[in-house]
Amino acid sequence: MKTEDMLKALTEAPGISGSEEDVAHLLRNYFARLTDEAFIDKFNNVIGIKKGTSSAGKVMMAAHIDQIGFLVHTFEEGGFIRIAPIGGHDPRVLPGQSVIIYGKEIIRGVIGTTPPHLQKSGDTGKVTALEELYVDTGLKEEDVKTRLQIGDPVLFDNVCTRMAGDYYSAAAMDNRAGVLVLLETLRILKGLKHQWDVYMVGTVQEEVGTRGGALTAYEIKPDVGIAIDVTFGDFPGIPDRQTSKLGGGGAVAVGPNFHPKLTERMIALARDWEIPFQKEFNPRPGGTDAVSMQIAARGVPMVQVSIPLRYMHTTVETLDLQDIRRAGRLLALFAAHIDEIHGEVVG
Amino acid sequence: MIHVLEKFSNAIGVSGNEDEIRALIEETIKDHVESVSVDFMGNLYAVKPTKAKNAPHVLLVAHMDEVGLMVTGTESNGLLRFSPVGGVDSRLLVSKRILLGKERVPGVIGAKPIHLQDRNEWKSPLPLSALYIDIGASDEKEASAKVPLGTFGTFQTVFESQRDVVLGKAFDDRAGCSLLAELLMTENDEEYPVHITAVFTVQEEVGLRGASILAERVRPDYCIAFEGTTAGDVPRGVSESPSTEMRKGPALSFMDRTAIGSDKLINHFSQTAKIKNIPYQYKKTVSGGTDIGVIHIKGGIPSMVLSVPVRYIHAPKGILAVEDYKNAIRLAKEALMNFKEVL
Numbered sequence: 001m002k003t004e005d006m007l008k009a010l011t012e013a014p015g016i017s018g019s020e021e022d023v024a025h026l027l028r029n030y031f032a033r034l035t036d037e038a039f040i041d042k043f044n045n046v047i048g049i050k051k052g053t054s055s056a057g058k059v060m061m062a063a064h065i066d067q068i069g070f071l072v073h074t075f076e077e078g079g080f081i082r083i084a085p086i087g088g089h090d091p092r093v094l095p096g097q098s099v100i101i102y103g104k105e106i107i108r109g110v111i112g113t114t115p116p117h118l119q120k121s122g123d124t125g126k127v128t129a130l131e132e133l134y135v136d137t138g139l140k141e142e143d144v145k146t147r148l149q150i151g152d153p154v155l156f157d158n159v160c161t162r163m164a165g166d167y168y169s170a171a172a173m174d175n176r177a178g179v180l181v182l183l184e185t186l187r188i189l190k191g192l193k194h195q196w197d198v199y200m201v202g203t204v205q206e207e208v209g210t211r212g213g214a215l216t217a218y219e220i221k222p223d224v225g226i227a228i229d230v231t232f233g234d235f236p237g238i239p240d241r242q243t244s245k246l247g248g249g250g251a252v253a254v255g256p257n258f259h260p261k262l263t264e265r266m267i268a269l270a271r272d273w274e275i276p277f278q279k280e281f282n283p284r285p286g287g288t289d290a291v292s293m294q295i296a297a298r299g300v301p302m303v304q305v306s307i308p309l310r311y312m313h314t315t316v317e318t319l320d321l322q323d324i325r326r327a328g329r330l331l332a333l334f335a336a337h338i339d340e341i342h343g344e345v346v347g
Numbered sequence: 348m349i350h351v352l353e354k355f356s357n358a359i360g361v362s363g364n365e366d367e368i369r370a371l372i373e374e375t376i377k378d379h380v381e382s383v384s385v386d387f388m389g390n391l392y393a394v395k396p397t398k399a400k401n402a403p404h405v406l407l408v409a410h411m412d413e414v415g416l417m418v419t420g421t422e423s424n425g426l427l428r429f430s431p432v433g434g435v436d437s438r439l440l441v442s443k444r445i446l447l448g449k450e451r452v453p454g455v456i457g458a459k460p461i462h463l464q465d466r467n468e469w470k471s472p473l474p475l476s477a478l479y480i481d482i483g484a485s486d487e488k489e490a491s492a493k494v495p496l497g498t499f500g501t502f503q504t505v506f507e508s509q510r511d512v513v514l515g516k517a518f519d520d521r522a523g524c525s526l527l528a529e530l531l532m533t534e535n536d537e538e539y540p541v542h543i544t545a546v547f548t549v550q551e552e553v554g555l556r557g558a559s560i561l562a563e564r565v566r567p568d569y570c571i572a573f574e575g576t577t578a579g580d581v582p583r584g585v586s587e588s589p590s591t592e593m594r595k596g597p598a599l600s601f602m603d604r605t606a607i608g609s610d611k612l613i614n615h616f617s618q619t620a621k622i623k624n625i626p627y628q629y630k631k632t633v634s635g636g637t638d639i640g641v642i643h644i645k646g647g648i649p650s651m652v653l654s655v656p657v658r659y660i661h662a663p664k665g666i667l668a669v670e671d672y673k674n675a676i677r678l679a680k681e682a683l684m685n686f687k688e689v690l
Contacts, residue, residue: 076582078580078582080582088462090458090460090461090464092441092469093441093458095438095662096439096662098504098514098663108507108514110514110663110664110666112581112658113659114583115577115659115662116434116661117434117577117632117635117661118579118632118634124437126472127438137509138512138658139509139512140594143511159503161453161455161503163454163455163482164452164482164485164493165489167483169453169455169481232460232462234424235457236422242463287462311442311455311481312460312461312462314441314442314457314460315444316442316455318483
């Protein structure tokens with residue numbers, strides 16, 4: 001299956017934090033083709049194990065499979081639906097969005113807005129708070145209530161769109177982009193020899209507190225951990241120092257969350273193999289799985305590679321597919337050499 | 348019936364750039380009318396004469412154009428600047444997929460991630476100056492080669508049916524266009540007792556421009572406009588008028604900002620609805636304007652607007668009830684079939 005087709009399938013599969021079944025099953029099927037063992041645990045974390053030649057150590061690569069979204073919160077008179085957020089939303093992103101509600105049936109709707117004709121003066125200067133927004137399916141109240149119930153997941157209607165060059169745009173690129181890096185890494189790793197066992201993990205509930213990463217790192221107890229996520233892409237209005245460039249390669253993270261020497265060796269590997277990369281600086285422990293994996297069980301030395309992503313936590317998250325390919329290549333080489341690297345710098 | 352609305356809704360035709368929707372409408376109606384023609388502004392005329400003697404001449408209008416965007420600048424990093432075309436609330440543009448030009452080049456309007464915002468940043472709407480269209484171009488040259496300045500853009504929205512409603516873009520006024528097309532597509536044994544000139548107009552959303560030249564060119568006795576209008580029966584303040592309500596039938600307008608409806612025509616339509624047992628309602632707000640605003644004053648042409656209630660017009664996706672749409676077609680057809688004897 002082509003990388004871009006997997007990107008489309010992964011981004012369009014539903015999986016808000018806590019309801020990751022669909023995307024978990026998709027990923028398990030992908031892992032099954034590329035690993036020796038693939039399974040889903042009781043929290044819907046997806047684990048694929050590729051055995052090394054010596055199995056002398058374990059490297060765990062984690063990318064979260066959950067995405068932000070909403071839950072059905074309240075039914076109002078007339079069949080309108082109030083929603084509760086899952087993960088971090090900017091309320092300014094929401095008006096006029098198409099959404100899909102996964103109830104007994106799949107029901108489509110829009111987040112309601114007031115047309116200019118019916119607005120009062122001054123309305124355009126206001127932001128509607130999330131609590132005041134509602135979803136309109138157009139259906140009669142009784143038709144809504146027989147098909148949906150409180151707690152049903154509500155997702156942005158999502159179409160993965162190819163743009164100029166190798167740019168793609170979709171909701172849930174955060175972090176299906178990282179998931180795709182795991183698959184790209186496995187694809188390249190097939191052609192390489194590696195001593196250690198490689199644990200590929202699609203983690204759940206990252207957006208609500210990096211829980212799947214904590215849980216799986218505790219179970220697996222890896223010798224080295226790698227978090228793969230997305231990072232802020234360049235965009236006007238955001239200082240360059242806070243962003244990474246689309247098309248500049250994976251961003252290797254530097255900061256207290258990450259093992260400095262392992263990070264150095266990752267960067268050296270990228271230089272040796274002439275794989276484009278960039279650095280990003282996280283002066284405080286950040287919001288990725290690395291933050292919980294680092295202190296899981298007896299602790300895990302971490303590295304992190306992120307895919308530059310514009311418009312994070314909107315419905316049009318945009319990236320350059322080349323960055324995913326490059327990150328996959330870098331991580332495959334890192335996994336192939338991790339036994340030596342670990343011996344030299346972690347010991 | 349819904350099939351025509353679906354095709355028209357999915358077609359692109361931002362004000363001043365109605366080629367695609369006009370070609371589609373022409374193709375749909377041409378075998379059902381005596382002649383079709385297009386004027387220099389792009390208005391599409393269809394003539395459907397009657398054999399009846401001394402029949403009144405009725406001008407039926409629906410506007411083809413939809414609100415959208417125009418690309419007005421290119422940044423060195425390949426991002427595009429744009430301006431709204433027609434009444435677009437810029438708060439609705441954030442985080443949307445856009446199609447640009449005839450080639451439908453995909454683009455997105457993004458926003459700064461919530462993670463990088465200051466504490467109170469989300470409390471003010473993003474101004475137009477903070478919005479760009481991103482087509483994935485890496486520099487100005489690539490961007491302007493793919494999307495030259497002046498290119499029109501619209502929301503990337505696909506029509507959907509869901510039980511007794513449909514969801515889609517541009518129901519203002521593709522609902523009126525498809526309603527009018529359905530009126531023209533009569534069976535062989537059907538004939539209206541009136542002489543009909545149907546005009547699918549351009550540039551309504553930027554100031555009723557296309558319709559401004561019709562009165563002089565057509566010289567009708569009456570004019571009726573078909574619209575997709577605001578349905579406000581949604582959760583809002585209790586004191587606010589819903590304007591029109593879904594599933595309560597087509598709406599008759601007493602007045603809007605541009606015209607007062609002809610009481611003769613309104614009475615004829617409401618009487619017809621009663622006789623034929625077709626639900627109808629009156630539009631309860633006087634906001635907005637329609638093509639009759641610039642038609643009725645030129646030569647004194649009694650005019651009226653009949654609308655299909657649509658929730659969320661001028662937004663990426665609207666919702667209308669199929670029964671309202673079908674009842675609007677029924678009511679318009681019955682009223683026209685019985686036009687002569689009542690007036």
